[in-house]
Amino acid sequence: QQQVKQSPQSLIVQKGGISIINCAYENTAFDYFPWYQQFPGKGPALLIAIRPDVSEKKEGRFTISFNKSAKQFSLHIMDSQPGDSATYFCAARSDPTSGTYKYIFGTGTRLKVLA
Amino acid sequence: GAVVSQHPSRVICKSGTSVKIECRSLDFQATTMFWYRQFPKKSLMLMATSNEGSKATYEQGVEKDKFLINHASLTLSTLTVTSAHPEDSSFYICGGRGHTGELFFGEGSRLTVL
Numbered sequence: 565q566q567q568v569k570q571s572p573q574s575l576i577v578q579k580g581g582i583s584i585i586n587c588a589y590e591n592t593a594f595d596y597f598p599w600y601q602q603f604p605g606k607g608p609a610l611l612i613a614i615r616p617d618v619s620e621k622k623e624g625r626f627t628i629s630f631n632k633s634a635k636q637f638s639l640h641i642m643d644s645q646p647g648d649s650a651t652y653f654c655a656a657r658s659d660p661t662s663g664t665y666k667y668i669f670g671t672g673t674r675l676k677v678l679a
Numbered sequence: 680g681a682v683v684s685q686h687p688s689r690v691i692c693k694s695g696t697s698v699k700i701e702c703r704s705l706d707f708q709a710t711t712m713f714w715y716r717q718f719p720k721k722s723l724m725l726m727a728t729s730n731e732g733s734k735a736t737y738e739q740g741v742e743k744d745k746f747l748i749n750h751a752s753l754t755l756s757t758l759t760v761t762s763a764h765p766e767d768s769s770f771y772i773c774g775g776r777g778h779t780g781e782l783f784f785g786e787g788s789r790l791t792v793l
Contacts, residue, residue, distance in 0.1 A: 596780060598781070598782065600784070605787070605789070606786055606787060607683075607685065607772045607784035607785050607786045607787040608723070608772070608784045609784070610781060610782070610783060610784075613781065653722065653723065655782075657780070657782075665711060665728070665776075666725065666728065667713065667725070667774075667782055668725075669722050669723045670722065671721075671722045672720075672721070672722050674720075
């Protein structure tokens with residue numbers, strides 16, 4: 565119930581293409597869904613995040629789509645660039661009113677954008 | 680985004696020694712600090728959560744006597760790996776959550792125990 569399932573495990577996209585990464589969750593007590601980008605040997609960096617009362621959020625080339633009824637959310641990277649090559653993690657935060665305050669991470673997607 | 684500074688970035692130690700990793704929130708007050716461990720090509724595994732001035736809450740299976748966490752102030756948390764062994768070698772990452780609720784990570788610390 566605390567899991568966040570992420571797919572695909574790896575993704576190869578041509579430069580200029582659209583990268584799509586999907587996540588699904590079961591716990592309805594999650595109230596915040598961030599995406600992180602991690603380069604090798606570095607800590608994850610917050611990329612974009614969404615709350616369940618919003619169906620879509622866009623920041624530059626990055627868009628989160630959120631489907632509350634399906635308990636799914638996805639990251640779309642438009643006009644993908646070689647510099648976007650990294651590992652992406654989705655996450656879900658448990659509602660603090662539930663008594664716990666945790667961030668549960670997906671298994672990660674290794675994105676490679678070909679030049 | 681907010682900045683979390685983690686130090687040292689790399690540390691090599693001999694088996695049996697203790698190692699301390701510092702995590703500082705530089706431009707915000709981290710009411711909660713999270714410590715994660717990451718194995719190569721794997722996801723982040725939550726080790727413990729600490730609130731300023733309180734004892735850390737450890738995840739199941741994490742030895743609290745081996746991984747000592749202190750959160751003495753709103754800007755500083757430390758993780759001490761006591762009596763380190765080669766199996767403790769890993770990438771340790773701290774994260775700070777401020778009043779906005781967002782979680783910001785440090786750069787990580789790679790521990791190698793010989």
